Amino acid sequence: MKRTILILASAALLFAACDKISPDSFTQSASGGGSNWTNANVHRAYVEKYTGPKCKNCPMADVTLDAAHHQFGDQLIIISVNHPTGQGVPWAGEPDLRTDDGSAWSQYFGISELPSAYLNRGTHQYTGSMGEIVADIEAAINQTPQAGIAVNATASGDTISISVDVELFSQFNDGLTLTLALTEDSLVYKQSMPQGEPDENYVHNHMLRDVITNTWGEDIPMDGLAGEHKVGQFSYTVTNNDIRLENCHIVALLARKSDRSIVNCAETTVN
């Protein structure tokens, strides 16, 4: 008898464990909502690609990633990092695209082979033509965002004013960081090719020109609770006269502090 009562009591408890939401309560006001909010709730994938002007196979990776960029549009954000040594060293008389921050990133991942890439700064290193990365990018994009991020940038002379919105959709128990990077497209310089002579007029896109924040980003003062919303303002002055702002993007990376993996990212042109 006792056992039967126990079973029935357990069943009653279990049957109660089902919530019902009335149709007029399916939605509620979000706690946040800045001006860029309609862009912020998209999950984007971030590919950090390590390349070099003397790397013969790097253009093969470019083909794969260009096609992926065409396929996924602005849901895929790419930063090309010029490796600091070996095949990353520029040809004589050619521009030097190496940066201190990019070198630190490269060192952190222990890059010894070009091309290499990481998706959302995960653990898997993609190399060669990186054909398998496309499916992984799609899978990453299809994940529901754990946090939303949007970025806006306006230039006045050489100074760029940057606004970043962040909202957490899930709880984060470890800290979050925000990294802002300046990238430039349409840079034309000499590049080794898989076959034949180097291409003197190879077009390089998504090249890292500078990291605006600290190398690994700024700590975001949030409690990590779902629904939290922060807006941050940044200002950056371009000191490199070779940089053409009309070809530049600002990339915002929201990352976990513990392992530097990317939670979400956003990109904007400089208006």
Add this chain to the structure above:
Amino acid sequence: MRNKRLLLSALACMLGGAAGAQGIMGGHVTGNIQLDGQMSHADSVIGAADVPEKLKLNARADILYTNGDFSAGLRFEAYQTPLLGFNPQYTGQGIAHYFVSYKARRISVTAGNFYEQFGSGMILRAYEDRYLGLDNALLGLNVTLRPVEGLTVKALAGKQRVYWDYGQGLVRGMDAEADLNSLIKPLADSKLHLTLGAGFVSKYEDDESIPSAADPSSRLNLPLNVGAGSVRLNLDYGHFTLQSEYARKGQDPSKINDFIYRPGEALMVNMSYSRRGLSASLQAKHIDNMGFKSVRSQAGEMLFINYLPAINKQYTYSSLTMFPYVTQVNGENGLQAEVAYRFKKGTLLGGKYGTDVTLNASTIYGLDTVQLGGAGTEGYSASWFGLGDHYFTDASLEVEKKLGKHLTLTAIYCYQEFNPAVEGEDPGLYHNHIVVGDLHWRVNKKHTLHFKAEWMGSDSRYSPDEGLTDRRAGDWLMGFVEWSLGRHWFFSASDQYAYNDGTGNYPSVAVGYTHGTTRLQLGYGKQREGLLCIGGVCRPVPASNGLTFSLSTSF
């Protein structure tokens, strides 16, 4: 984590004790080990990507200790890195599964990882399929009570495995099944055999912020507890059998249903008749928004709490599985019918040894829906018997005929209609005609030959310039020959060739050696990209070109 360490420590002590004092503690240890490896290089014609790490490896070892009513086990898994087609998130190694269990006449208790199923699985099925790379084992507690003869009550609670982690959703469930012939004395000797069952599963998950489709500045008000229940009736009467189950699920906005609030339901009915030489069955299925995951925001194949069985016939021949049907958890209506008849030996069609003939047909459609909105709405309305998009139809005739004492021929003709929309591709309809011939010839005690020839004519086309990139498309010829030498060796060669409107030629060879419970197999060749499906659950198989090997043993 602390609990995991405690359990593992207990297991290690126990196994150590068993190994060191087998005679004192008694009990015995059994297990099996499997190792699968793959090397592949780039092949642009078939779409095979390069494998930078050169070698991919899946390995597992199951160890089970049994001592009377008590058992304990663990499974070590290693994916360094996972074979092509397995999710890269499996990369790693470690103890993936561990449990201790006590099983007596009236009660069974398992603590740790366990698999379980309620009824046909429509509200709960925790299971593993190593070939699909699927393991949704629960980590928790599972109790089964048999208070009286004929009544079984199950209760469980736990979290589901997702690769090397566990989903945040908590799964709780109860199920009861009553064998009325055992419980009710007057029915004990009845020809009518009745079994009734009912189950309920609830999952709990923390709140999160999911934007509404209609108003991105709003977020969804999510149900934190989602319940699903089912009732079932199985009936046997003489040659007749009826199996039926109806399931219903509460509001469950999730990634797989685009965060809509429509409740889910499903019905499965299977009627069959069987007597010596003749069997017939009719199966019907209705599914409406019954995808049930323990983590609402997870897409992909993992973390499904339930399982919705496939309704179409499951074949093993390459051409018949080229376009496999994928169960549509968001909604489908389907029917399957099968008649099998054995022409007796000595008759005109039966010949000297008899002839088996099987006719099978199935058809599956989407639901006829009226869209009401996206995330944050009821989603759609649908009628029970309305038919939407045509997903799949097949009709086959299979004849199995023993031509001689050691010679058996199986011949199949199948007509298929397949809509790539079931794989998430653009909708369309492929029409396929398939013919299979399969000959088994036991030449003598030492030698056996196995031949297979398959042809598929399809109106599907491979033409990348037109955006038609499905490498399974076109007309195909396939051949296979296998020579088994004694009990130990086999050698095989096969080829799949898209001779019209398709692409690729996929030759391969294999050799295998079996000794006792140990089997070693080595293969080299090309693998066509496609889907591997088991029971309507599928995983993609990318193209590959290279070496494969497999080693398995048990003790």
